Amino acid sequence: MNSTLQFIGEIHSPLKSLDQCPLQENEQAPGAELEIFAAFSKGIRDIKPGSEILLLTWLHQADRSVVECVPRREYDSPAVGVFSTRSPDRPNPIGVHKVKVVSSDNNLIRVEALEVLDKTPIVDIKPVWNE
Amino acid sequence: MNSTLQFIGEIHSPLKSLDQCPLQENEQAPGAELEIFAAFSKGIRDIKPGSEILLLTWLHQADRSVVECVPRREYDSPAVGVFSTRSPDRPNPIGVHKVKVVSSDNNLIRVEALEVLDKTPIVDIKPVWNE
Numbered sequence: 001m002n003s004t005l006q007f008i009g010e011i012h013s014p015l016k017s018l019d020q021c022p023l024q025e026n027e028q029a030p031g032a033e034l035e036i037f038a039a040f041s042k043g044i045r046d047i048k049p050g051s052e053i054l055l056l057t058w059l060h061q062a063d064r065s066v067v068e069c070v071p072r073r074e075y076d077s078p079a080v081g082v083f084s085t086r087s088p089d090r091p092n093p094i095g096v097h098k099v100k101v102v103s104s105d106n107n108l109i110r111v112e113a114l115e116v117l118d119k120t121p122i123v124d125i126k127p128v129w130n131e
Numbered sequence: 132m133n134s135t136l137q138f139i140g141e142i143h144s145p146l147k148s149l150d151q152c153p154l155q156e157n158e159q160a161p162g163a164e165l166e167i168f169a170a171f172s173k174g175i176r177d178i179k180p181g182s183e184i185l186l187l188t189w190l191h192q193a194d195r196s197v198v199e200c201v202p203r204r205e206y207d208s209p210a211v212g213v214f215s216t217r218s219p220d221r222p223n224p225i226g227v228h229k230v231k232v233v234s235s236d237n238n239l240i241r242v243e244a245l246e247v248l249d250k251t252p253i254v255d256i257k258p259v260w261n262e
Contacts, residue, residue, distance in 0.1 A: 001191050003252070004135045005223050008214075040222060043198040046215040053214075056225060060132050067174040083139075083184075083256035084177040091171060092136050092254045094187060096227060121134070123223045125214035 005058060007121040008043070009036040009107075016118050018061065031102065034109040034122060041107035044125065049104060055097045056124040057116055062093030095120075098128055136189060138252035139174070140167040140238075147249050149192065162233065165240040165253060172238040175256065180235060186228045187255040188247055193224030226251075229259055 012033040034055070036044050047053065066089040068079040082090045099111040109125075144163040165186070167175050178184065197220040199210040213221045230242040240256075 001193075001195075003138070003189060006195070007134070008222055040198055040214075043212040043214040043222075045212040047212065054227065056223070056227070058134060062132075064132075064137070067171055081174040081176040081178065083171075083174040084258060086257055086260075090255065091139055091174075092187070094225065094255055096185065096187070096257065098260070124221065124225055126217055126227065127215060129217075129229070 005123055007037070007058065007123065008040040008125075009034055009122040011057065011114070011116050011118065011120040011122065013114065013116055013118045013120075015116065018117065029113040029115040031110065031112050032114040032116065034111060034125075036107045036109070036122070038107065044104060044107070044109060047101060047104045047109060047125070049101050051101050052098055052128040053101060053111075054126040054128050055099050055111070055114070055122070056126070057095040057097065058121040058123050059088040059093035059095050060119075060121060061088075061117065063089040064091055064093060066090055094123060136254055138168070138189065138254065139171040140165055140253040142188065142245070142247050142249065142251040142253065144245065144247055144249045144251075146247065149248065160244040160246040162241065162243050163245040163247065165242060167238045167240070167253070169238065175235060175238070175240060178232060178235045178240060178256070180232050182232050183229055183259040184232060184242075185257040185259050186226075186230050186242070186245070186253070187257070188226040188228065189252040189254050190219040190224035190226050191250075191252060192219075192248065194220040195222055195224060197221055225254060
């Protein structure tokens with residue numbers, strides 16, 4: 001099977017560059033809009049306002065050659081294996097974000113706090129699993 | 132940026148075909164072994180036994196043309212948008228699994244209950260976020 005991603009949409013966010021990004025969703029990230037491309041918009045018709053979704057993105061500015069890294073803003077720390085971190089720089093830079101839906105209408109989903117750059121491609125949306 | 136996935140490893144599981152798969156991890160799925168390819172094995176060196184990890188897989192037998200679907204084993208139900216389901220058949224069939232690490236050694240991670248077919252490619256491993 002072909003292992004090239006087909007993007008289903010794109011993020012619209014006030015975050016325009018990496019230096020504007022908070023470290024995690026809970027550090028005052030702004031809300032964002034998920035634009036779903038026409039070919040996939042039927043796929044979001046049952047997403048309800050107030051629900052939580054798991055959003056998968058393609059962190060398109062990442063460095064895919066990274067296997068070990070130093071935690072962000074801890075430059076004196078020893079390097080750690082990248083798969084023990086949430087660094088965007090990794091072999092397959094897929095972001096996994098748990099976000100709350102504010103509204104959903106046709107091909108647009110508006111969500112609360114999301115730490116993702118403007119124009120980031122959307123890979124998938126899933127329900128949040130039960131704990 | 133190139134949007135083709137580079138697989139970092141492969142699952143070894145006693146589940147050899149889809150009809151052997153339980154519906155969710157909590158339905159008696161067997162343990163599995165994650166083999167990490169040599170180019171990426173340094174990336175797992177800090178993964179600790181007893182910890183939980185978020186495992187991303189490429190569900191290589193999926194149908195990528197699906198935008199709406201009928202829930203599995205509920206064939207009389209109306210179709211729903213695929214992004215409200217965890218169906219493996221979806222435009223980008225990335226599995227997201229929360230699994231517990233039994234042991235980690237060089238390029239092998241052994242995990243508890245995992246509902247994934249033998250030979251499924253591994254896309255990424257991340258820490259489980261704090262709730």
